[in-house]
Amino acid sequence: MVAVNICLRVDFFQGEALKKSLREEIAPDGVSKKPLRGEIAPGGALKKPLKGEIAPGGASKKPLRGEKMQSFMELEEQFLVNVYPKRKLTFVRAKGATIWDEVGKAYIDCISGHGVTNLGHGNLKVTQAITEQAQRMINCSNVFYNDSRAKLLEKLIKITPENLTRAFLCNSGAEAVEGALKFSRFTTKKHEFICAAGAFHGRTYGALSATFKKEYREPFAPLVPGFQFAPFNDFEKLEALATGQTAGIMLELIQGEGGIHVCDKEYLQKIQKLCRERNILFIVDEIQTGFGRAGTMFVSEQFGLEPDILCLAKAIANGIPMGAVVCSDKVEVPVGKHGTTSGGNPLACAAASATIDSLLDDDLPKQAAEKGAYFVEKLSHDMPTGIREIRGLGLMLGLELYANNMPAILSCQKKGLLVFPAGSNIIRVFPPLTISYTELDKALAVLREVLSV
Numbered sequence: 001m002v003a004v005n006i007c008l009r010v011d012f013f014q015g016e017a018l019k020k021s022l023r024e025e026i027a028p029d030g031v032s033k034k035p036l037r038g039e040i041a042p043g044g045a046l047k048k049p050l051k052g053e054i055a056p057g058g059a060s061k062k063p064l065r066g067e068k069m070q071s072f073m074e075l076e077e078q079f080l081v082n083v084y085p086k087r088k089l090t091f092v093r094a095k096g097a098t099i100w101d102e103v104g105k106a107y108i109d110c111i112s113g114h115g116v117t118n119l120g121h122g123n124l125k126v127t128q129a130i131t132e133q134a135q136r137m138i139n140c141s142n143v144f145y146n147d148s149r150a151k152l153l154e155k156l157i158k159i160t161p162e163n164l165t166r167a168f169l170c171n172s173g174a175e176a177v178e179g180a181l182k183f184s185r186f187t188t189k190k191h192e193f194i195c196a197a198g199a200f201h202g203r204t205y206g207a208l209s210a211t212f213k214k215e216y217r218e219p220f221a222p223l224v225p226g227f228q229f230a231p232f233n234d235f236e237k238l239e240a241l242a243t244g245q246t247a248g249i250m251l252e253l254i255q256g257e258g259g260i261h262v263c264d265k266e267y268l269q270k271i272q273k274l275c276r277e278r279n280i281l282f283i284v285d286e287i288q289t290g291f292g293r294a295g296t297m298f299v300s301e302q303f304g305l306e307p308d309i310l311c312l313a314k315a316i317a318n319g320i321p322m323g324a325v326v327c328s329d330k331v332e333v334p335v336g337k338h339g340t341t342s343g344g345n346p347l348a349c350a351a352a353s354a355t356i357d358s359l360l361d362d363d364l365p366k367q368a369a370e371k372g373a374y375f376v377e378k379l380s381h382d383m384p385t386g387i388r389e390i391r392g393l394g395l396m397l398g399l400e401l402y403a404n405n406m407p408a409i410l411s412c413q414k415k416g417l418l419v420f421p422a423g424s425n426i427i428r429v430f431p432p433l434t435i436s437y438t439e440l441d442k443a444l445a446v447l448r449e450v451l452s453v
């Protein structure tokens with residue numbers, strides 16, 4: 001019923017209000033005001049629909065009388081192999097911590113694309129870097145050297161833990177994890193891995209084999225053999241799982257998807273020591289925690305860790321897809337046995353370099369620590385009755401509720417605040433690290449209203 005209402009509303013607005021909002025609002029931050037050479041109309045719809053029917057990205061040009069224009073939502077529903085539980089909103093532009101739907105309603109974005117847009121939307125340095133690079137060169141085969149790739153690699157190695165000396169560049173988090181697993185097997189000539197209960201490392205076969213949740217694993221079994229899970233934060237139980245065949249121990253330092261659980265420092269340091277003693281590689285997955293999110297550039301710093309392999313992605317290029325497997329000298333990476341066509345492409349590298357520059361220039365990891373502390377302090381003071389516990393570091397925050405999280409998440413959305421779930425009773429709050437205190441106060445007011453039950 002809700003879906004029908006929203007679709008009708010969209011159809012209605014696609015007449016005047018949508019055209020008006022696109023004409024007046026989209027231009028400054030994203031899509032050009034005037035269609036290029038009469039082809040692409042603002043908002044994405046082609047002026048001339050292909051096959052005379054549906055304009056890609058949007059609605060038919062002119063519905064015949066009595067004919068219903070297809071909304072963007074309907075088009076996605078018709079043509080997308082959808083694997084996500086969708087929310088009934090269509091977003092068309094964003095700036096900073098604000099994101100606008102197609103009828104011009106503004107929302108405070110405390111999702112950041114699941115921890116991707118750490119600099120906020122439409123960061124000027126990143127936009128300029130992408131524009132300049134796109135005009136110069138987007139793709140460069142990995143069998144050649146490239147200026148933008150070289151510059152990024154140098155920056156990345158400077159900001160990651162000191163023992164890490166080289167990186168393999170790829171396109172996503174799961175691909176980074178796959179690389180880490182393959183490099184570990186190759187280096188150690190062993191084949192087993194230990195991960196943590198509750199872990200999430202991605203959806204490809206190796207990454208999925210390292211992921212704990214049955215709902216994700218079972219439909220795709222059989223998975224890669226040799227993966228075991230130790231209870232979270234329990235060193236003795238983890239140590240007991242190590243065998244002469246253990247190639248790597250892989251962990252998130254703060255479990256994200258698992259519900260914002262922070263590992264103990266002592267537990268992590270014991271694991272690092274065990275790895276050194278037993279010729280096991282210590283693989284740290286900072287795909288979600290990295291690039292300032294949790295109050296330092298990487299959480300490894302806060303815990304004094306020097307992993308053998310660090311997996312990165314998400315915020316690395318503030319929204320341009322990219323991943324990285326950052327390795328110590330211990331790691332042997334075979335030439336000619338692994339690869340990726342678009343990994344380390346100049347466009348993503350330019351975006352990542354600009355992202356790192358912005359994080360450093362504006363000391364965003366420190367801002368995340370301060371803003372996170374402010375948020376927790378404000379929310380804990382006279383804590384809303386619906387919250388059982390607040391967890392996390394920096395701006396990687398989880399609010400554990402007494403009740404199921406989705407009704408509260410949808411109430412926040414109605415009031416103009418976007419947050420997202422972990423499990424069935426945790427709300428994740430991941431604003432851009434650049435969010436203003438005024439916006440944080442607005443987000444806090446909505447959460448307080450919704451969670452005071």
Ligand SMILES: Cc1ncc(COP(=O)(O)O)c(C=O)c1O
Pocket residue numbers: 114172173174175177200201202203252256257285286287288313314
């Ligand atoms: C800790 C962690 N590792 C790996 C991944 C997989 O990343 P991607 O979705 O880019 O493949 C995710 C994604 O949420 C993640 O949070």
